[in-house]
Amino acid sequence: MTRSSTVAWLRYVNTGNWLLHFIRTRPCSFPASTTTNMSADPLFTFGVIADIQYADLDDGFNFTRTRKRYYRNSLQLLRNARDHWSEAPVQPEFVLQLGDIIDGFNTQQHASRSALDTVLREFGSSPVEVHHVWGNHEFYNFTRGELLCSELNSTLHVQRRLGESRPGGDIYAYSFSPYPGFCFIVLDAYDMSLLGLDQDSEQYQRALKLIQKYNGNQDLNQPPTTTMSHRLLQRFTKFNGGFSQEQLDWLDSVLSCADDKQEKVTIVSHLPVHPDSTDPVCLAWNHSILLQLIQKHPSVVLFMAGHDHDGGYHYDWQNHVHHLTLEGVIETPPDSNAFGTVSVYQDRMVLTGHGRTASRVFDFS
Numbered sequence: 307m308t309r310s311s312t313v314a315w316l317r318y319v320n321t322g323n324w325l326l327h328f329i330r331t332r333p334c335s336f337p338a339s340t341t342t343n344m345s346a347d348p349l350f351t352f353g354v355i356a357d358i359q360y361a362d363l364d365d366g367f368n369f370t371r372t373r374k375r376y377y378r379n380s381l382q383l384l385r386n387a388r389d390h391w392s393e394a395p396v397q398p399e400f401v402l403q404l405g406d407i408i409d410g411f412n413t414q415q416h417a418s419r420s421a422l423d424t425v426l427r428e429f430g431s432s433p434v435e436v437h438h439v440w441g442n443h444e445f446y447n448f449t450r451g452e453l454l455c456s457e458l459n460s461t462l463h464v465q466r467r468l469g470e471s472r473p474g475g476d477i478y479a480y481s482f483s484p485y486p487g488f489c490f491i492v493l494d495a496y497d498m499s500l501l502g503l504d505q506d507s508e509q510y511q512r513a514l515k516l517i518q519k520y521n522g523n524q525d526l527n528q529p530p531t532t533t534m535s536h537r538l539l540q541r542f543t544k545f546n547g548g549f550s551q552e553q554l555d556w557l558d559s560v561l562s563c564a565d566d567k568q569e570k571v572t573i574v575s576h577l578p579v580h581p582d583s584t585d586p587v588c589l590a591w592n593h594s595i596l597l598q599l600i601q602k603h604p605s606v607v608l609f610m611a612g613h614d615h616d617g618g619y620h621y622d623w624q625n626h627v628h629h630l631t632l633e634g635v636i637e638t639p640p641d642s643n644a645f646g647t648v649s650v651y652q653d654r655m656v657l658t659g660h661g662r663t664a665s666r667v668f669d670f671s
Contacts, residue, residue, distance in 0.1 A: 348649035348656075350485050353391045353434070355645040356404035356612030357634030358384055359443055360425050361411045368637075369527065373615070377409060379640045384428050387645035390660065392432050398647060399484045400466070401434050404612035404632055405441025405495075405576030407458070418447035426457055435464050439492055440478055441576035441613060442545045445501035450476055453502070460492070471563075473556035481560050488650065489569045489605070491560060495577035495590055499547030500526070516591065517542050529587050538581060541589035546577060548591035554599060564605035570670060571605045572655075578611040582620035583629035588613045601625050607670050608655065619666065626670075633662040 361377040368375060391398050408421040429436050438458045445453075453459060454476055461468060461480050469481035469489075478494040496502065500517065503510040520542040521530040529540040549557075557573075564571045578584035579593040590596065600606050601624075608628045615634030622629060638644040643661030655668040 350399045351396050351649045353398045353401040353647050355387050356632040357406040357636050359406050359409040359636035361409040375636050380635045383635045386643050388432050398434050401436045403436055403438045405439040406443040410443045410446030413447055439576050450502040473553050477553050487569055489564050489571045491573045493575040495575045496547035497550045497553050500544050537586045540587040561603035565603050569605050570607045572608040574610050576613050578631045580620050580629040583618045584614040584631045608668055628668040638662055
């Protein structure tokens with residue numbers, strides 16, 4: 307079991323539904339094709355990968371110098387994923403790139419543009435459409451205005467028909483439907499943040515006031531010191547962010563429409579929103595508000611995120627929503643991998659993981 311699965315097991319072991327919960331939340335150690343009633347062809351498939359963080363640099367370490375990062379090798383692991391998707395018997399309809407496509411160190415090397423071009427060439431060598439999510443490292447390299455005009459703004463470059471409704475202003479969020487009855491929503495987890503904004507702007511000052519309420523460190527990338535009972539406050543760091551009310555209102559309206567159509571919705575964000583699916587230091591600032599919104603909408607079946615390089619998983623038994631945090635490529639050793647392919651059926655999604663990414667079944671029933 308993963309750490310989050312263990313927490314879920316302890317939480318439900320004394321209930322009458324403990325066995326069903328365990329079955330739903332276990333990682334699969336076997337190929338999806340060998341499971342019961344999974345021989346039928348999927349409706350469609352898609353690929354998923356997170357936290358590539360490429361830079362033309364020697365191996366280094368994370369912010370606290372406790373975890374090794376493989377900057378150059380991340381490009382090879384992306385190639386491994388691309389080759390797998392290109393050679394698959396059923397080619398994915400699209401790929402979800404969950405953010406942090408290049409590392410912030412590129413800024414210091416004046417290599418942001420060249421690093422991005424290098425990674426996008428790898429994606430571009432395959433005909434599979436890519437939906438890019440924005441993470442903190444996107445904003446270390448580019449302003450929000452630059453990102454909106456770049457190849458990382460998928461609304462400008464994907465060919466499939468996107469949802470007609472989008473939030474206003476410069477919020478990067480949209481929806482699309484790859485198959486009748488299924489909807490995917492890409493969220494902007496840094497719509498409310500200190501990153502990519504002019505420090506004199508009203509948005510920046512509001513975010514600064516919020517984070518300083520909980521984090522008294524001079525360096526706001528350093529999480530606040532907390533007790534065990536207040537560990538969730540560690541999320542108030544500069545490398546995290548949140549969702550503005552305008553974006554939440556838009557999401558509410560899109561989900562209401564999906565409820566009416568009885569669609570199955572997958573929400574995608576760089577930042578996780580369920581405390582049991584990630585380390586608290588990686589949570590979105592206002593994760594609880596987004597969770598409350600999801601509770602209103604039975605159409606939501608899966609929430610996917612990156613950011614926490616260890617990955618994580620939790621099944622929200624109360625709301626029947628799966629929360630998956632994908633393992634990061636950047637901290638994956640050269641002899642392994644970190645990506646997945648998801649096969650979608652009417653009643654479930656089956657994640658076939660590679661390397662550090664575990665295989666799982668996301669049941670909708």
